[in-house]
Amino acid sequence: MSRPAFSLGKDLVGLEDLSAEQIRSILDTAEPFKEVSERRIKKVPVLRGKTIVNLFMEPSTRTRISFEFAEKRLSADTVNIGATESSVVKGETLVDTARNLEAMRIDMVVIRHGSSGAAGFLADRIPSNVVNAGDGSHEHPTQALLDLLTIRDKLERIEGLKVCIVGDILHSRVARSNIFGLLKLGAEVGVCGPMTLLPLGIDALGVKVFRRVEEAIEWADVLNVLRLQLERMKGGFVPSLREYNRVYGVSTRRLEKAPRDLLVLHPGPMNRGVEIDSDVADGPQSVILKQVTNGVAVRMAVLYLLAGGVPEKAEAAKTGGGVE
């Protein structure tokens, strides 16, 4: 029986649309790309001649730089467009921006946008590959993929693990992508946070809801601690940052009561002393910097696969020849 050729499809809009096999293949493909960043000369000719536009309509440092490193290390030509410098300020619509990019004959767009659904919207309207680098409160698939890779690196599996996402689930694209990805790979998923920051009916997605962080810590193997956006206080979702830290902050004191060693992730940037205490962030259970390193490898894998690469040939692709 011949296996059908692996394909990620044209775009990566979200993990909700992917199968478990596709997600596993991305993680497997990331493995051979990890060592590229450890080389003295960090460049392989995988995407030579490809043009990639990084369209960041919302401020981002970590994700944008991570994508840019992934692209440059794969030898792609890249252009960055930010919200403040772009024609968007002059009133250009997303459709027109997309059409203009297309007219310049590009190969891929990495898009970050403040509106849920914006990445899929763009993907439906242009023939280039589109990678979602975060759309509103919808998905941030490469973040979830790097979280999955980091968990798998450390614990050697995803299936059967109990992973709890702590914090502002309501507004978090990281949470949604993690929920979809983890469930597909067979993990049990919990969410924990103040009720004001949990979407109504979130349990219907197949997750366990914890109202107290102590209960989440008692249950989980892995904690993924989300950043508390400071705007949430103004919106009245939490009374104060101090109170949030007292009630939901992940601290050594709380972790010590856990029945097992927990792995602690954070997608960054951290508010130390709010959702996570410094001794946890810098402590032995934290894999936060490992996540950042893995982010580059995962994004290289995604770009390579969308450009038409296949997982088995990733190793060979690094030594020349590109994807086709």
Place this chain on the structure above:
Amino acid sequence: MSVRPMLLKGGRVVDPGQGIDGELDVLLVEGMVARVGLDLEAPEGTVVEECGGRMVTPGLVDVHVHLREPGGEHKESIATGTRAAAAGGFTAVCAMPNTDPVIDSPATVGFVAAMAREAGHCRVYPVGALSVGQKGERLTEIGELVQAGAVAITDDGSPVMDSGLMRKALEYAQAFDIPVADHPEDLSLSRDGVMNEGLVSARLGLPGKPNASEDVHVVRDLLVAELTGGRLHLQHVSTRLAVDAIRQAKDRGVRVTAEAAPHHLLLTDEEVSGYRTDAKMNPPLRTADDRAAVVQGLLDGTLDTLATDHAPHHYEEKEQAFADAPFGIVGLETALGLMLTHFVASGKMECSTLVERMSLQPARAFGLPGGTLSEGHPGDVTVIDPARRWTVDPRDFHSRGRNTPFTGWELRGRAVLTVVGGRVTHRLEESELG
């Protein structure tokens, strides 16, 4: 200019206002209904319309339409919106005041009426703003608006958030015996919501408007109407608890009328999946349970009026990420076909009940002439071919708006002739018989 008499011959006349449902002729003389009866004789010079196999009903009335003029002519104009109304079988529409400028003065009321007369496609009854500039602060000069032609007041587009202002409106408007219409939504609960709050919004990562934002406001309005004895009209009801509350209030004798919109009768929030902006309206599409309750409300008369909330937008305004696109869909040209197909042809609803909801009750709720074919009423008639099959294609719309979630729906039943004051304002051409 006089109008020739018209004889609508041999159709199935459905006129719940007179309890008529049978094969009869309708004679219009000087723009008014002269007689309804068997084998009527036509005076000299009468235009005869053969209506065999057709339904002949009092002209359809839509009490909730956004014509967008003045200020939003790129979305719709009074001329294009009323042309769409005529094509949909409507002979009268009530124009919402949330234009730019807001219809909150006798001059702007007069403008809408004058533009409509000039277009001549259907009767347009302006609805005046409830508060100056629709700011929710102080009442408009309601008496002056009524004198200029307004048939109701509302801040539609926005709810009346201030309960005290709602009380004053419901009291003050009684002097003119007009309804006070409200878009029920507690903004402090719906906040920045762009769709129904529930499973689908959780999955899509879109901020939601909970049912409670509508329920709370409906109950508040009902209580204030009960307190004041005023005439309350609740617009586009979409939730189960709101339907229940209205039913109970009607049982208590509260003077309330209420609308259901075709989209809330036929669609749920699942339509939003894929971030489909043509499924974005306010109130939003809700769950299957709410949909069933709205259907039940329409069937039992709790929701006495079918209204489209026709809300045209320019296509590029809808061609955006979901949260950035405006609320609203067009409805004038699809409402009748949708209702005939999914309620009448499917046996859920009697023909006469549909005519009640689309003509008699809306005319009564807003105190408009028409709604029945009894003698001496305006000669407003809709002739429907109940067997006519057609497919919804926005490119065929007379409306400037193309924003409908019903594209591609195959329907059965369509208006083939619309008559306003004895004059034909729409005739479905043979070339349109797709």
